[in-house]
Amino acid sequence: MTVTDQPGLPDLPEQTAPADRPARQVLPAEERYAAELAFLAAQDTGPRPPGWALTPRAVVTFVCGSGGEELALPRRRAGLPAKLVIAPKFVGERALVERCVVTLAGERGLLLVGDPGTAKSMLSELLSAAVCGTSALTVQGTAGTTEDAFRYGWNYARLLAQGPTPDALVDSPVLTAMRTGRVARIEEITRCLPEVQDALVSILSERRVTVPELTATEDAVVSAAPGFTVIATANLRDRGVSEMSAALKRRFNFETVQPIADADAEADLIRRQAVAAVQRAGAGFAVDDAVLDALVTVFRDLRTGRSAEGWDVERPGTVMSTAEAVQVAASLGVAAAYLPGGDVLDLLPGHLLGVVRKDDPADHERMLGYWDGPVRRRAEDGSAMWRRLWDLRGNLR
Numbered sequence: 125m126t127v128t129d130q131p132g133l134p135d136l137p138e139q140t141a142p143a144d145r146p147a148r149q150v151l152p153a154e155e156r157y158a159a160e161l162a163f164l165a166a167q168d169t170g171p172r173p174p175g176w177a178l179t180p181r182a183v184v185t186f187v188c189g190s191g192g193e194e195l196a197l198p199r200r201r202a203g204l205p206a207k208l209v210i211a212p213k214f215v216g217e218r219a220l221v222e223r224c225v226v227t228l229a230g231e232r233g234l235l236l237v238g239d240p241g242t243a244k245s246m247l248s249e250l251l252s253a254a255v256c257g258t259s260a261l262t263v264q265g266t267a268g269t270t271e272d273a274f275r276y277g278w279n280y281a282r283l284l285a286q287g288p289t290p291d292a293l294v295d296s297p298v299l300t301a302m303r304t305g306r307v308a309r310i311e312e313i314t315r316c317l318p319e320v321q322d323a324l325v326s327i328l329s330e331r332r333v334t335v336p337e338l339t340a341t342e343d344a345v346v347s348a349a350p351g352f353t354v355i356a357t358a359n360l361r362d363r364g365v366s367e368m369s370a371a372l373k374r375r376f377n378f379e380t381v382q383p384i385a386d387a388d389a390e391a392d393l394i395r396r397q398a399v400a401a402v403q404r405a406g407a408g409f410a411v412d413d414a415v416l417d418a419l420v421t422v423f424r425d426l427r428t429g430r431s432a433e434g435w436d437v438e439r440p441g442t443v444m445s446t447a448e449a450v451q452v453a454a455s456l457g458v459a460a461a462y463l464p465g466g467d468v469l470d471l472l473p474g475h476l477l478g479v480v481r482k483d484d485p486a487d488h489e490r491m492l493g494y495w496d497g498p499v500r501r502r503a504e505d506g507s508a509m510w511r512r513l514w515d516l517r518g519n520l521r
């Protein structure tokens with residue numbers, strides 16, 4: 125039985141942490157998928173941009189999967205399987221992933237934008253692990269982020285002892301990526317203040333950082349090694365984000381990551397991720413497919429403002445993201461495993477309300493409106509599942 129050890133991603137050959145390492149809740153993509161990455165590096169011997177661990181084509185295959193096709197090594201390699209099916213990780217447009225990969229091979233940064241919970245960070249992690257073998261050179265953008273996070277800081281003890289020397293310099297993840305020709309990731313870039321964001325303008329165009337304090341030494345200028353590039357993410361829905369300057373925008377290729385278009389693909393993804401999440405919680409997943417289908421239908425109806433039947437639905441203020449649908453499905457699974465006896469369907473309205481009623485109290489009314497609309501109509505049309513859900517209207521307290 126193959127098991128994923130990471131939220132939201134499909135079954136993989138077992139990837140466990142080295143015995144001598146303490147167990148970790150989440151392994152970075154480069155460790156989780158080490159077998160696939162090593163296989164793809166040996167399987168696709170085509171040309172690669174400087175500093176890349178895989179060919180651009182293999183990066184796309186790593187992220188999107190091999191479509192169930194078994195790939196074969198051109199010749200046997202010790203420690204690698206002769207054939208392997210690469211699992212799909214990002215569910216969505218292959219063309220989007222191809223554009224992302226082409227951008228990274230070029231001279232511009234890649235900015236992934238979109239609603240919360242649409243897998244921007246996941247995509248950034250996967251791309252980085254595939255392109256340069258690590259997803260760890262990451263800056264988490266906040267309102268408190270300073271330029272040091274994109275440039276460098278100082279080890280003050282050494283600074284006091286030695287003065288401004290290369291030894292006292294503390295590289296930011298971006299500077300490390302420049303020195304080593306790797307991918308720097310900037311999460312939630314628009315949470316950083318505009319003047320801090322703009323520290324990236326010269327980094328992305330001149331591809332070097334000057335350290336004035338070291339002007340007397342040859343270390344005063346750090347030039348980016350081939351392979352250096354930047355992947356940033358931003359969700360445009362959140363409050364407290366700062367507009368990017370035109371100068372910085374021009375240095376990024378913007379790619380919008382949309383919610384999953386296909387209902388079946390989303391349902392399948394949510395089921396796989398919920399199963400994995402409940403397994404990580406040490407239990408088996410025992411939630412009916414019919415319950416999951418109802419959950420996915422509610423999420424998609426409220427997210428799009430249009431029911432599967434084409435009826436208008438008042439959208440709540442919250443995003444109703446795939447990520448949250450996974451969490452609700454996993455919660456039902458954990459409840460079924462650790463609080464047996466009840467019917468998990470009874471819990472669904474409460475969990476849905478927990479997702480919807482975040483910012484705007486009026487969203488509670490909108491949820492009741494959804495129950496009085498599509499849920500009741502489906503119940504009246506004879507659906508046993510929606511009849512049961514309609515009978516649970518009282519749980520929307």
Ligand SMILES: Nc1ncnc2c1ncn2[C@@H]1O[C@H](COP(=O)(O)OP(=O)(O)OP(=O)(O)O)[C@@H](O)[C@H]1O
Nearest residue numbers: 131132214215240241242243244245246359446447
């Ligand atoms: N298209 C998708 N393909 C695969 N998994 C997805 C997809 N959309 C959402 N998910 C699931 O949702 C989770 C959330 O994704 P992630 O944290 O990367 O979202 P995000 O867009 O960065 O959100 P935020 O803006 O809140 O940071 C993923 O770990 C994955 O489990």
Ligand SMILES: [Mg+2]
Nearest residue numbers: 244245246357
């Ligand atoms: Mg994110």
